[in-house]
Amino acid sequence: MSPCPRELWFTAVMEIEPPIAYLERIRAYYLGLGYGVPYRWAQFDDVLFTVPNKALSQCRIGLVTTAAPYRAGRGDQGPGAEYNGDAKFYSVYAAPVARTPDVRISHVAYDRVHTSAEDPNSWFPLAQLKRAAKEGRIGEVSPRFYGLPTNRSHTTTEEVDCPGLLREMQFDGVDAAIIVPNCPVCHQSAAFAARHLERGGIPTVVMGCARDIVEHVGVPRFLFSDFPLGNAAGPPHDKDGQEITLNLALDLFKSAKAPRTIVQSPLKWPGPGGWKRDYSNIELLSEGEIARRRAAFDTQKSIARTRRDEIKTAE
Numbered sequence: 176m177s178p179c180p181r182e183l184w185f186t187a188v189m190e191i192e193p194p195i196a197y198l199e200r201i202r203a204y205y206l207g208l209g210y211g212v213p214y215r216w217a218q219f220d221d222v223l224f225t226v227p228n229k230a231l232s233q234c235r236i237g238l239v240t241t242a243a244p245y246r247a248g249r250g251d252q253g254p255g256a257e258y259n260g261d262a263k264f265y266s267v268y269a270a271p272v273a274r275t276p277d278v279r280i281s282h283v284a285y286d287r288v289h290t291s292a293e294d295p296n297s298w299f300p301l302a303q304l305k306r307a308a309k310e311g312r313i314g315e316v317s318p319r320f321y322g323l324p325t326n327r328s329h330t331t332t333e334e335v336d337c338p339g340l341l342r343e344m345q346f347d348g349v350d351a352a353i354i355v356p357n358c359p360v361c362h363q364s365a366a367f368a369a370r371h372l373e374r375g376g377i378p379t380v381v382m383g384c385a386r387d388i389v390e391h392v393g394v395p396r397f398l399f400s401d402f403p404l405g406n407a408a409g410p411p412h413d414k415d416g417q418e419i420t421l422n423l424a425l426d427l428f429k430s431a432k433a434p435r436t437i438v439q440s441p442l443k444w445p446g447p448g449g450w451k452r453d454y455s456n457i458e459l460l461s462e463g464e465i466a467r468r469r470a471a472f473d474t475q476k477s478i479a480r481t482r483r484d485e486i487k488t489a490e
Contacts, residue, residue, distance in 0.1 A: 220393075
């Protein structure tokens with residue numbers, strides 16, 4: 176193969192856009208909305224790493240999602256719905272994979288401008304995993320998938336949610352886990368979950384779109400797709416792209432030799448450009464829009480708080 180001419184190599188390098196710096200973007204956004212002390216993201220120096228004890232073709236794979244089960248009477252939860260605090264869930268859940276589950280992501284801050292969440296396969300790769308099992312690439316899919324809450328509290332995530340998730344997966348005899356977050360805080364929760372599952376003997380791969388958050392916390396294996404949030408399992412309405420994405424994640428169980436292994440998907444976002452500029456960019460918002468967003472966010476926080484208090488009272 177002839178060497179790449181220097182000018183072509185330079186052009187290719189220059190065309191690679193860096194990923195969104197979500198940590199800084201979100202900090203500036205909430206300060207711009209008028210909130211006080213910036214959120215403190217989790218960070219660990221040590222990252223656990225468990226080697227699979229059997230071939231992937233013999234493994235029972237469990238799917239972990241931050242998507243919420245659809246519940247009637249909780250407002251609009253469909254594709255493109257505005258942020259819906261009433262649709263949140265606050266405890267780990269497990270549900271059968273036998274039928275196509277109805278899970279939604281209206282309760283989290285995915286990119287609502289450049290993607291609509293119309294295709295669940297772009298953020299909930301159950302269909303892809305079932306095909307992988309049918310083709311013999313994995314042994315089987317766990318009989319249940321697992322819902323992981325997106326608590327901002329490090330303590331609750333680490334001491335309540337993650338142990339609950341591990342218990343459910345151990346009950347089902349899961350050998351390895353695919354974890355798919357959607358929003359920025361989801362990515363932190365996913366990293367906590369990976370850490371806890373690895374400690375419990377279950378190897379993990381996180382599939383995500385917020386690279387700096389996952390790197391900041393630290394995970395054993397991470398497949399990064401440079402797409403708008405809400406598309407960690409591949410481009411929407413693109414079966415081939417989604418299968419490529421899942422296969423890249425599955426390959427990490429074998430190829431990763433040490434913690435903090437990161438592979439970036441070669442796939443490019445098929446939609447219009449500008450999404451990296453637009454997401455939660457306070458500099459692009461007018462004073463009126465900032466006020467509207469602050470009011471809307473306060474309303475949704477209040478709704479979510481009320482729902483959470485109702486659940487605690489019932490318990």
